[in-house]
Amino acid sequence: SAVISQKPSRDICQRGTSLTIQCQVDSQVTMMFWYRQQPGQSLTLIATANQGSEATYESGFVIDKFPISRPNLTFSTLTVSNMSPEDSSIYLCSVELGSANYGYTFGSGTRLTVV
Amino acid sequence: ILNVEQSPQSLHVQEGDSTNFTCSFPSSNFYALHWYRWETAKSPEALFVMTLNGDEKKKGRISATLNTKEGYSYLYIKGSQPEDSATYLCASDTGFQKLVFGTGTRLLVSP
Numbered sequence: 001s002a003v004i005s006q007k008p009s010r011d012i013c014q015r016g017t018s019l020t021i022q023c024q025v026d027s028q029v030t031m032m033f034w035y036r037q038q039p040g041q042s043l044t045l046i047a048t049a050n051q052g053s054e055a056t057y058e059s060g061f062v063i064d065k066f067p068i069s070r071p072n073l074t075f076s077t078l079t080v081s082n083m084s085p086e087d088s089s090i091y092l093c094s095v096e097l098g099s100a101n102y103g104y105t106f107g108s109g110t111r112l113t114v115v
Numbered sequence: 116i117l118n119v120e121q122s123p124q125s126l127h128v129q130e131g132d133s134t135n136f137t138c139s140f141p142s143s144n145f146y147a148l149h150w151y152r153w154e155t156a157k158s159p160e161a162l163f164v165m166t167l168n169g170d171e172k173k174k175g176r177i178s179a180t181l182n183t184k185e186g187y188s189y190l191y192i193k194g195s196q197p198e199d200s201a202t203y204l205c206a207s208d209t210g211f212q213k214l215v216f217g218t219g220t221r222l223l224v225s226p
Contacts, residue, residue, distance in 0.1 A: 042204075042217055043214075043216040045213055045214065048213075097161060102161070103151070103162075103164045104214070107158060108157060109158070
């Protein structure tokens with residue numbers, strides 16, 4: 001199964017700034033998924049990132065706010081742009097464990113606080 | 116829009132107690148139901164992926180059942196241990212690689 005290294009693990013940022021979160025996978029994967037968990041809420045899919053094409057965003061999420069890069073089959077970044085306190089959340093990346101019937105593996109998360 | 120509900124929201128049990136939680140999900144467009152365990156400061160860990168009505172899966176002291184017709188799944192922990200303390204998440208999968216998660220059940224097991 002894949003192992004994901006995600007960084008940073010946590011950060012405290014000023015409003016109006018941007019933070020880029022990185023995920024490195026130890027094997028090549030076609031699709032990477034980015035999730036957010038706001039306080040007291042469920043894990044929610046932000047977007048799906050394929051190598052060589054633009055990410056596909058879920059309803060309520062836009063590229064200008066959450067630009068994603070996927071330069072190769074083992075790496076992806078998510079940027080949280082022009083942050084406000086409402087962006088304070090845990091952000092997670094994820095890939096499939098072989099196939100969807102085995103579930104997904106996740107990074108250890110980035111805990112973001114915007115002040 | 117899918118709506119996945121989990122109950123209870125939190126649970127505090129003593130070591131050795133057995134416990135169970137519920138996940139309810141829309142039964143239409145069902146493909147799979149996932150269970151994850153998420154310990155603080157760690158990655159969510161896949162426990163089970165269940166696809167068939169009547170499915171029952173087991174991993175050590177943890178087991179899960181699935182009823183796709185009525186749209187619910189139960190997760191059971193037999194003889195809870197302090198290391199079982201975590202948030203247990205379920206997620207509905209419609210087969211398009213998009214998981215819809217519940218808000219989780221936070222379990223605390225006291226020695």
